[in-house]
Amino acid sequence: MHRPTKILQSAVIRFAGDSGDGIQLTGSRFTETTAVLGNDLATFPDYPAEIRAPAGTVAGVSGFQIQLSSAEVLTPGDEPDVLVAFNPAALKVNLGDLRRGGTLIVDTSEFDDKGLKKAGYTQSPLEDGSLGGYRVVALDITGQAVRAAEGLGLAKKAAERGRNFFALGLVCWLYHRPLEHTEKWLAETLAKKDPAAAEANRRALRAGFAFGETSELFEASFEVPPAALAPGRYRNLSGNEALALGLAAAAELSGLELFLGSYPITPASDILHWLAGQKQLGVKTFQAEDEIAAICSCIGAAYAGDLAVTTTSGPGLDLKAEGIGLAVMLELPLIIVDVQRAGPSTGMPTKTEQSDLLEALHGRHGEAPVPVIAARSPADCFYAAIEAARIALEHMTPVILLSDGTIANGTEPFRIPDLATLPRIEVKARGEVEGFRPYMRDAKLARPWVVPGQPGMEHRVGGLEKEDGTGRVSTDGANHERMILLREAKVARVAESYAPLGVEGAPEGDLLVVAWGSTYGAARSAVASLNARGERVGHVHLRHLHPLPPDLAPRMARYREVVVPELNRGQLAGVLRAETLRDVRSIPKLRGQPFKEAELGDALARHLPAREENRA
Amino acid sequence: MTPPLKLTRKDFMSPDEVRWCPGCADYSVLAQVQKVLPTLGIPREQFVFVGGIGCSSRFPYYMATYGIHGIHGRAPAIATGVKLAHPQLSVWVVTGDGDALAIGTSHTVHALRRNVDLKILLFNNRIYGLTKGQLSPTSELGKRTKSTPLGSVETPLDPMTIALGAGATFVARAIATDAAQVQGLIERAARHRGAAFIELMQNCVIFNDGAFDEIAAGPRLVAEHGKPLIFGEQAVALDGLTPIAVAKDDPRALIHDETSDLMGLLLARLPRTTFPPVLGVLRAVSRPTYDSLFGEQVAAARRTTLQTVLESGDTWVVPERRA
Numbered sequence: 001m002h003r004p005t006k007i008l009q010s011a012v013i014r015f016a017g018d019s020g021d022g023i024q025l026t027g028s029r030f031t032e033t034t035a036v037l038g039n040d041l042a043t044f045p046d047y048p049a050e051i052r053a054p055a056g057t058v059a060g061v062s063g064f065q066i067q068l069s070s071a072e073v074l075t076p077g078d079e080p081d082v083l084v085a086f087n088p089a090a091l092k093v094n095l096g097d098l099r100r101g102g103t104l105i106v107d108t109s110e111f112d113d114k115g116l117k118k119a120g121y122t123q124s125p126l127e128d129g130s131l132g133g134y135r136v137v138a139l140d141i142t143g144q145a146v147r148a149a150e151g152l153g154l155a156k157k158a159a160e161r162g163r164n165f166f167a168l169g170l171v172c173w174l175y176h177r178p179l180e181h182t183e184k185w186l187a188e189t190l191a192k193k194d195p196a197a198a199e200a201n202r203r204a205l206r207a208g209f210a211f212g213e214t215s216e217l218f219e220a221s222f223e224v225p226p227a228a229l230a231p232g233r234y235r236n237l238s239g240n241e242a243l244a245l246g247l248a249a250a251a252e253l254s255g256l257e258l259f260l261g262s263y264p265i266t267p268a269s270d271i272l273h274w275l276a277g278q279k280q281l282g283v284k285t286f287q288a289e290d291e292i293a294a295i296c297s298c299i300g301a302a303y304a305g306d307l308a309v310t311t312t313s314g315p316g317l318d319l320k321a322e323g324i325g326l327a328v329m330l331e332l333p334l335i336i337v338d339v340q341r342a343g344p345s346t347g348m349p350t351k352t353e354q355s356d357l358l359e360a361l362h363g364r365h366g367e368a369p370v371p372v373i374a375a376r377s378p379a380d381c382f383y384a385a386i387e388a389a390r391i392a393l394e395h396m397t398p399v400i401l402l403s404d405g406t407i408a409n410g411t412e413p414f415r416i417p418d419l420a421t422l423p424r425i426e427v428k429a430r431g432e433v434e435g436f437r438p439y440m441r442d443a444k445l446a447r448p449w450v451v452p453g454q455p456g457m458e459h460r461v462g463g464l465e466k467e468d469g470t471g472r473v474s475t476d477g478a479n480h481e482r483m484i485l486l487r488e489a490k491v492a493r494v495a496e497s498y499a500p501l502g503v504e505g506a507p508e509g510d511l512l513v514v515a516w517g518s519t520y521g522a523a524r525s526a527v528a529s530l531n532a533r534g535e536r537v538g539h540v541h542l543r544h545l546h547p548l549p550p551d552l553a554p555r556m557a558r559y560r561e562v563v564v565p566e567l568n569r570g571q572l573a574g575v576l577r578a579e580t581l582r583d584v585r586s587i588p589k590l591r592g593q594p595f596k597e598a599e600l601g602d603a604l605a606r607h608l609p610a611r612e613e614n615r616a
Numbered sequence: 617m618t619p620p621l622k623l624t625r626k627d628f629m630s631p632d633e634v635r636w637c638p639g640c641a642d643y644s645v646l647a648q649v650q651k652v653l654p655t656l657g658i659p660r661e662q663f664v665f666v667g668g669i670g671c672s673s674r675f676p677y678y679m680a681t682y683g684i685h686g687i688h689g690r691a692p693a694i695a696t697g698v699k700l701a702h703p704q705l706s707v708w709v710v711t712g713d714g715d716a717l718a719i720g721t722s723h724t725v726h727a728l729r730r731n732v733d734l735k736i737l738l739f740n741n742r743i744y745g746l747t748k749g750q751l752s753p754t755s756e757l758g759k760r761t762k763s764t765p766l767g768s769v770e771t772p773l774d775p776m777t778i779a780l781g782a783g784a785t786f787v788a789r790a791i792a793t794d795a796a797q798v799q800g801l802i803e804r805a806a807r808h809r810g811a812a813f814i815e816l817m818q819n820c821v822i823f824n825d826g827a828f829d830e831i832a833a834g835p836r837l838v839a840e841h842g843k844p845l846i847f848g849e850q851a852v853a854l855d856g857l858t859p860i861a862v863a864k865d866d867p868r869a870l871i872h873d874e875t876s877d878l879m880g881l882l883l884a885r886l887p888r889t890t891f892p893p894v895l896g897v898l899r900a901v902s903r904p905t906y907d908s909l910f911g912e913q914v915a916a917a918r919r920t921t922l923q924t925v926l927e928s929g930d931t932w933v934v935p936e937r938r939a
Contacts, residue, residue: 293690299684306701457661
């Protein structure tokens with residue numbers, strides 16, 4: 001039988017199941033296939049903090065969402081068109097997000113009394129009519145996977161594990177994705193460790209695809225043609241991978257060796273994992289005994305001449321505060337990467353937030369200014385890492401680079417640059433002994449970087465206040481004040497190196513959206529929608545949070561209202577109020593989830609001056 | 617071969633004024649270090665001294681070498697970073713009982729168990745001096761200090777036990793004012809490949825005067841490899857697992873073996889009711905250093921270019937669009 005193929009511009013698909021069901025794996029396999037087919041895409045893995053929460057409960061539900069498109073994709077999408085739910089709990093947690101009229105693929109194998117009870121259902125949603133607004137495709141996916149594995153001699157439990165591959169095959173059929181990439185991946189990875197399991201998965205994958213083709217449960221299948229991306233070679237990268245690659249690139253562009261001193265913490269650990277696997281690039285990775293040792297090892301490595309980086313998340317940033325202060329005093333180049341997560345305290349470790357901004361700006365005792373920058377998307381993490389290194393090395397200062405859980409784990413296509421075309425980073429290394437003083441300064445007010453091993457320039461640095469120029473210990477009050485002003489001016493001069501601030505949407509008008517970090521996609525989409533409706537709204541997305549770009553305040557002056565959407569209680573909005581004396585408005589969100597495009601669009605519309613009188 | 621270096625003590629004296637209290641044993645250790653370093657055949661610019669916070673941790677300022685005065689307790693972590701970034705350097709940590717065994721215990725233990733090629737000098741005066749006289753983790757039970765006016769109810773840590781327990785490959789102890797012994801140990805530590813830990817027992821003339829008078833005055837038990845463990849007219853022996861004191865010419869007297877893992881621990885744990893604290897080298901063994909293993913992994917890895925790494929994995933090409 002032949003069913004029609006519908007051509008779509010974009011689609012949003014979410015896989016959801018127990019955290020032990022291989023949801024992230026299923027999502028990433030579908031993503032790789034989609035990427036290679038040439039769609040633009042963005043993904044959003046959303047998983048619980050527990051490695052294996054009680055099976056079948058809502059606490060243990062793991063999700064993976066992807067938006068694929070033949071046009072530019074800026075976010076993982078608001079509402080899934082297709083939801084694959086592997087158990088009742090996954091259905092319960094995710095159904096509310098599914099687009100009305102969307103397709104719901106349900107594995108019925110756990111919709112028995114026990115499974116329903118664990119999810120908190122009193123009766124089966126498959127039978128009580130509550131799914132009337134959706135196209136429901138309910139089948140025993142687990143049973144199908146077991147049947148596909150017959151004859152391989154696998155235990156039932158092991159055979160059941162193929163169910164995610166059955167579902168993957170089915171969704172691949174539905175969206176015209178070939179299976180060859182996944183089969184190749186199985187052959188190259190799992191087949192080497194467990195050939196029978198790999199074969200079971202391969203068969204389940206094919207069975208799922210065949211099921212879509214032969215069953216009459218679907219009215220149509222969908223094609224999402226390739227996107228018109230800029231020409232070049234691409235690969236799909238998560239933010240953490242891109243950040244790690246960016247650090248390696250920064251080392252190459254500066255001619256330095258890369259030293260990473262880090263302590264494991266969610267969601268930053270993948271940067272450590274990735275770089276630990278790059279010894280062939282000469283990368284040195286040191287897993288320290290704690291967060292403090294991690295940054296202190298970096299201070300030592302920086303003093304000894306490496307491009308030193310420490311990676312962490314909020315709780316780790318707390319612990320590194322004293323070390324950052326020491327690096328401020330020593331005026332050594334150092335990168336501190338904070339992959340933000342929902343706080344305070346342990347908070348929600350696997351959920352996202354942008355609530356460390358004020359800590360990054362101010363979270364140290366004494367006057368201890370530090371440049372702070374932020375990455376805005378997974379692929380952008382590559383360039384953000386290079387920019388952090390450029391500032392650290394050219395200005396001899398610690399730099400804080402903010403990422404967050406959304407972009408750290410989310411993925412998007414990354415256009416692979418030719419490294420030879422990227423600008424080199426200037427290093428302050430000094431060779432000549434004559435006239436050397438440890439705290440002499442260049443035009444940027446940066447001090448020279450003299451690495452141990454050079455005769456004639458032996459010098460001591462330390463946390464005690466430095467005498468201007470000589471760097472000797474000084475408790476003179478006038479000198480202290482002068483040094484504070486010098487360190488402040490040095491950081492302020494970083495702003496002289498910025499490219500002009502870009503603006504998207506209306507270059508002047510009623511409302512300016514100033515945003516930073518992972519809100520980029522939602523903000524840009526929401527502003528584009530408002531522009532399409534004729535609203536005079538502009539969007540500035542800040543790379544540099546300290547010092548702020550000098551052209552920001554003049555840009556803000558061109559709009560009647562300024563609003564900052566951010567995943568915190570209004571931290572940047574407060575900074576902008578203090579810095580510009582403008583009545584900057586705030587759109588805060590603290591639900592552990594990024595802004596949805598529609599949600600942000602509605603919120604921005606409420607801030608349009610013309611609608612002032614309608615505001616609650 | 618480069619010609620032999622003609623370095624003297626003066627070459628290691630920094631122009632900065634030394635600001636320890638008059639009579640402090642820190643001066644003596646500084647002098648011994650400045651005497652030994654020129655004899656090692658290592659150029660001055662290859663030395664890095666790292667301190668934490670406390671009186672002893674100001675040491676780097678007084679050396680005319682490269683140096684870092686760090687933050688409280690973290691000197692071993694800073695020094696580890698220096699060594700990993702630049703393995704040819706001779707990296708020294710100068711720390712105190714509060715710095716290394718209270719706020720920085722973990723870094724001390726981890727540097728030792730990793731066997732990072734660091735030389736750690738722990739100045740133990742059993743008191744917090746720079747903060748003006750509070751209890752330290754090595755202060756004795758019952759000790760009256762500003763923070764324990766009724767006497768300490770804490771059992772002190774023994775630095776030797778901590779170092780040996782962490783698997784340190786060179787562990788030694790001296791009385792800080794015993795110039796000859798201090799010099800000898802500093803030289804051995806400098807030549808040791810791996811983490812070397814020396815406890816220097818010393819007085820604090822201001823806040824803990826007479827801290828080790830008892831030990832300095834009494835018969836000393838100095839462990840020497842291959843020789844019986846004698847103190848005064850007595851020697852250390854074992855009755856089963858119980859250490860006993862026997863006459864110094866008793867055939868049961870234990871012979872020191874610094875290469876034995878257990879001997880060092882036994883000596884560190886000798887009951888103070890019967891024995892003075894053991895001085896000298898308690899353990900000196902060879903084990904690959906962390907920095908050498910770390911460097912070998914990097915060196916042995918297949919070299920490739922970052923461009924190759926960037927272009928690896930599943931990639932695809934978006935062609936130039938036709939006009």
